[in-house]
Amino acid sequence: MSTATARRLDRRVYLRSHPVLFALLCATRRRPVLRLGRTVLVHDPEVYREVLTRVPLDRTAEGTTGGAAAGLTDGGLLFDQDGEAHRAARRALAERLGSHGVQRLRPVWQQVLEHRLADLTGPLDLVPVVRELAGATAAALTGSTAAPTVLARAASEAASAAAGDHLPSLFPRRRAGADAAASLTALLPDPLDAMVAVAAVNTTVAALPRAAAWCARAGLWPQVSPELAAELLRLTAPSPILPRVAAADAEVAGCPLRRGDRLVLVARHAAEAHRAVPGQPAAAAQAVFGAGPHACPGARLARVQLTDFLTALAPYRPAVLRARVDRHSALPGYAALLVGTVPRG
Ligand code: HEM
DSSP: OOOHHHHHHHHHHHHHHHHHHHHHHHTTSSSEEEETEEEEEEEHHHHHHHHHHSOOOOTTTTTTTHHHHHSSSSSSSSOOHHHHHHHHHHHHHHHSSSSHHHHHHHHHHHHHHHHTTTTTTTTTEEHHHHHHHHHHHHHHHHHHOHHHHHHHHOOOOHHHHHHHHHHHSSSOOOOOOOOOOOOOHHTTTSSSGHHHHHHHHHHHHHHHHHHHHHHTTTOOOGOOOOHHHHHHHHHHOSSSSSEEEESSSSEEEEEEETTEEEEEEEEEHHHTTOOOOOOOOOOHHHHOOOOGGGGTTTTTHHHHHHHHHHHHHGGGGEEEEEEESSSSSSSSSEEEEEEEEEOOO
């Protein structure tokens, strides 16, 4: 196996999850910015950053991540906030997700890894392992007493129910499921943590198995390190598009934006995920976590968690035995990823 094979098979996960939208994004990748009616596709890394840092965005518009967040409860869930309320909510979360917060949470996922990867001689599906790890982490982060797998399932269902809202309107819309949102908030001491749980669980369940599959297929087990984990996040771009809406007229890269335009910000292309060679600028690795005041507050946790996950797998040097793409999840990922050790000859 090789980097080219790892990239081809990972690209398949991305393309199969939302075939029409992602095929369109691939076909238009070379255009820095492209207007299609009232929808503007943003591929260029600089323009992507400029939109996220400089263009006023409508945080509660339908069809955006903020709109989906607002649909989960009555709003106030970071993605949908602006100004001082947003800054205050971020300060509160920074405490929990800063370096001390991550060190406090780390034993939670390390315990899951120790328990579930204690003996990887037989085949093992990594998706349920990651689901448990993500659920346990989200429970510790939010103070939920729910069983990790129950919390993870509720967070995935809330995200899938909102996915029709979250993705651009090239798709038939599904209303954010009120039932799914209610089931999730019932598990949390503070309903305002609903979007934190959704963001933490769904990105983790999408990202970790894809990174492990890439590592196995490209023969990278001997090179596992924090730098490799960051690079795999860049290459796989687990949250590949950020759907947003312009809140005011603006101009980016010579392209006028009008208030109300739908913006499809392609994080995957801003991260230069198609360039599978090391040495990309640091900004490319950061692009998968967004930019500006709403940039992902969980980036540090995500990087440490992925490093720990790959480190726990590395001694076994597992190979991918079977993989099935999840066509129902909000983010491109696997429904099953069976790995196991193969005798070395
Ligand atoms: C591989 C893992 C992850 C990726 C790729 C990712 C990606 C992103 C992206 C692209 C955004 C939007 C940024 C923007 O609008 O500029 C975001 C926001 C957010 N992420 Fe993450 N994320 C990951 C993991 C996590 C984790 C583990 C947590 C929590 C523990 C988390 C919590 C959040 C929250 C709360 C926001 C909303 C921030 C705001 O609007 O102020 N994320 N993430």
